[in-house]
Amino acid sequence: MPSEFTGKHVTVAGLGVSGVPAAKVLHGLGAHVIVVNDGDDERARAQAAQLEALGVTVRLGDGDTLPEGTELIVTAPGWKPTKPLFTAARQAGVPVWGDVELAWRLRGLDGRKPAPWLAVTGTNGKTTTVQMLASILKAAGLRTAAVGNIGVSLLDAVTGEEEYDVLAVELSSYQLHWAPSLRAHSAAVLNLAPDHLDWHGSMEAYAADKGRIYEGNQVACVYNVDATDKPSTEDLVRAADVEEGCRAVGFTLGTPGPSQLGVVEGLLVDRAFVEDRQKNAQELAEVSDVNPPAPHNIANALAAAGLARAFGVGAAAVRDGLRAFTPDAHRIAHVADVDGVAYVDDSKATNTHATEASLAAYESIVWIAGGLAKGATFDELVAGAAKRLRGAVLIGADRALIREALARHAPEVPVVDLDRTDTGAMLQAVQEARRLARPGDTVLLAPACASMDMFTNYNQRGDAFAQAVRELGA
Known part of the structure; x- marks a missing residue:
């Protein structure tokens, strides 16, 4: 069946998890597809061979030149807007979409009714919130999937054979930047903290791209009442152009006001999607139903509940x-208790904002931290957590930055500085943390840094921590 892409000359920018599926889908729709890619390594050549076997042209090692005749670019989300390819596209009047924009435009192409999107973004907590949301939607008997940055590919979800009632969609700031026509049923921005500023250019630009998720919302813009950073998530709601009747719905760890979800005496309650919300509230769940019941995770649960309730899901x-x-x-994965000390793996806390939330979840902590700082500073993080720290064990290439912040803001906290960046350093770090810990403490791996100086990724780092803990208890 002919489509708007039939015969169209489309350049796909970047191979990988988004580029290869986009090229295949567009080729299948009859487009003339050229893929350009910066890299020319073994993996890229294997992906190129796979696409070339279908009849797709691939140019490796040249991601900056705009192919002649290009009418549309579909880019991998991580490619910076400042790349020469996009400068040339702007000068030539060629539109640039991301894979999310492509997926949005392909909804319903096969004649099926498009599934609404419940969308989530934020500096931290996106994946957890989307997974919670999908779990809630499934509990309501709805056909759904967690898609976007996680789970099922968005392109697969909108072009595959399986039909969905609604999709729980995780979106990054990169993806939102390249998705100009996205219009979600309802959306949430969980939080905002400086991140990826080298890509966006400024905090204001980063926040503006996050705020795109609210554009055209139909039922609810869910925001974080407790956020104090500026711009706040509520500021993004106020700036959004939404459909008439769409409401601002807040979530808070405190007692909710009208049009909010919050916490009252150990219960998650809804004062947004009830009759007479000035006077009434609906119990949704107990705090103990949230796993784990750390403050930031309760906030994630409230955001997920808000989106589900906006879609008409019942409290049960x-x-x-x-x-x-x-x-x-x-x-926030509990690994084991050894000699009365809890060992918790939060290796996914790769920036200061995520680590701040992790540290806030425990009263007395031996903190294992360090890695690649990615330009981060640690004074505010350390100052806020100083009273909770029993001790700190530092690893990784940029550990000196954390050590210096500890010296300034928590000089009484004992610090072990491990001058190692090999993967075996984690065993020594756990052994040193055990020495510092007392019964009732939590040894917390929350690095506040990326892992690539010592490990392949945060998963390998967390696995090394868990293995080291198991060796303690052996």
Whole structure:
């Protein structure tokens, strides 16, 4: 069946998890596809061979030149807007979409009714919130999937044979930047903290791209009442152009006001999607139904509940979905108790904002931290957590930055500085943390840094920590 892409000359920018599926889909729709890619390594050549076998042209090692005749670019989300390819596209009047924009435009192409999107973004907590949301939607008997940055590919979800009632969609700031026509049923921005500023150019530009998720929302813009950073998530709601009747719905760890979800005496309650919300509230779940019941994770649960309630999901399904949810590995994962000390793996806390939330979840902590700082500073993080720290064990290439912040803001906290960046350093770090810890403490791996100086990724780092803990208890 002919489509708007039939005969169109489309350049796909970047191979990988988004570029290869985009090239295949566009080729299948009859487009003339050229893929350009910066790299020319073994993996890229294997992907290129796979596409060339279908009849797709691939140019490796040249991601900056705009192919002649290009009418549309579909880019991998991580490619910076400042790349010469996009400068040339702007000068030539060629539109640039991301894979999310492509997926949005392909909804319903096969004649099926498009599934609405419940969308989530934020500096931290996106994946957990989307997984919670999908669990709640499934508990309500809805056909759904967690898609976007996680789970099922968005392109697969909108072009595959399986039909969905609704999709739980995780979106990064990169993806939102390249998705100009996205219009979600309802959306949430969980939080905002400086991140990826080298890509966006400024905090204002980063926040503006996050705020795109609210554009055209139909039912609810869910925002974080407790956020104090500026711009706040509520500021992004106020700036959004939404459909008439769309409401601002807040979530808070405190007592909710009208049009908010919050916490009252150990219960998650809804004062947004009830009759007479000035006077009434609906119990949704107990705090203990949230796994783990750390403050930032309760906030995630409230955001997920808000989106589900905006879609008409009942209170019982919110409770059942939260109870059924199991968090990913390396995200506030309790590994073991050894000699009365809890060992917790939050290797996924790769920036200061995520680590701040992790540290806030425990009263007395021996903190294992360090890695690649990615330009981060640690004074505010350390100052806020100083009273909770029993000790700190530092690893990784940029550990000196954390050590200096500890010296300034927590000089009484004992610090072990491990002058190692090999993978075996984790065993020594756990042994040193055990020496510092007392019964009732938590040894917390929350690095506040990326892992690539010592490990392949945060998963390998978390696995090394868990293995080291198991060796303690052996």
